[in-house]
Amino acid sequence: MITVPDFISEYSLNGWRPLNIVVVGAGGTGSALLNKLFQLHMTMVNLGARGFKVTVYDDDTVSPSNIGRQAFWPCDLGANKANVLVERYNRFGDIAWQGVAGKFDGDVDRYGGTVIFGCVDNVDARKLIHGVMQKEEVVWIDCGNDSRSANVMMGVNAKTNGKKVYLPSIYDLFKTQMDDVNVQPEPSCSTAEAIARQEYGINDLAAGQAVQMLWQLIRHGKVDYQGVTVDLASGSTTPIQADPDIWAMFGYLASNKDAA
Numbered sequence: 001m002i003t004v005p006d007f008i009s010e011y012s013l014n015g016w017r018p019l020n021i022v023v024v025g026a027g028g029t030g031s032a033l034l035n036k037l038f039q040l041h042m043t044m045v046n047l048g049a050r051g052f053k054v055t056v057y058d059d060d061t062v063s064p065s066n067i068g069r070q071a072f073w074p075c076d077l078g079a080n081k082a083n084v085l086v087e088r089y090n091r092f093g094d095i096a097w098q099g100v101a102g103k104f105d106g107d108v109d110r111y112g113g114t115v116i117f118g119c120v121d122n123v124d125a126r127k128l129i130h131g132v133m134q135k136e137e138v139v140w141i142d143c144g145n146d147s148r149s150a151n152v153m154m155g156v157n158a159k160t161n162g163k164k165v166y167l168p169s170i171y172d173l174f175k176t177q178m179d180d181v182n183v184q185p186e187p188s189c190s191t192a193e194a195i196a197r198q199e200y201g202i203n204d205l206a207a208g209q210a211v212q213m214l215w216q217l218i219r220h221g222k223v224d225y226q227g228v229t230v231d232l233a234s235g236s237t238t239p240i241q242a243d244p245d246i247w248a249m250f251g252y253l254a255s256n257k258d259a260a
Contacts, residue, residue, distance in 0.1 A: 005156060008139070018051055018052055022114055022116045023037070024125055026085055028070050030056070032206075036208060042093060053109075057104040116139070130171035143210050144206075201232065202230070
């Protein structure tokens with residue numbers, strides 16, 4: 001079980017300041033996740049809280065292969081993905097989220113904790129987020145997927161009940177593989193190629209699981225698992241527990257700083 005970090009607990013109980021959220025990547029998973037974040041933001045506002053302060057990073061523009069498969073329309077062609085989505089939700093919700101037409105630069109709210117959603121299959125971006133997590137109060141929920149399955153994993157470096165708690169990130173668990181080869185995926189030039197690479201619906205499922213983990217922390221003050229694997233081929237959803245024995249299977253050995 002993962003107990004809610006103090007900065008999220010304070011938001012849940014007091015709601016005097018918006019919860020700071022960074023979304024890295026506004027493509028397949030990121031665009032689906034932003035829709036769910038917007039819904040959750042409006043839910044929190046209706047419950048009397050301040051909602052979320054969201055910053056979205058993406059240096060890519062909308063291409064024909066993104067139409068329909070991601071949350072974009074023909075009128076969005078050629079525009080920056082982060083700006084398109086943020087402007088849309090700002091108009092819908094009378095909010096002031098921020099879109100950044102560039103790669104994540106590591107800037108987070110240093111006067112409170114930050115929730116980072118990683119929505120890119122990019123080793124360099126994950127290394128950067130991991131570096132930020134080592135220095136700041138961060139809950140990092142990483143979304144990764146291949147053609148028919150998705151993995152969502154939470155890492156934490158934040159105070160819980162006044163005590164510093166560290167929960168290994170996706171980079172901690174897969175450091176050897178990520179450091180071994182840095183291969184960046186080539187962009188898909190057509191919808192058929194994109195579907196061959198990622199089965200329809202896998203991004204939406206990953207996004208739903210990621211935002212659900214944040215909701216569990218806000219609403220219930222805990223999450224009973226550290227991550228989840230979703231397999232479209234078998235229809236199965238498998239939780240991953242926050243367990244040092246499981247971490248050791250990935251090659252990560254827990255230290256005294258690690259706790260759930």
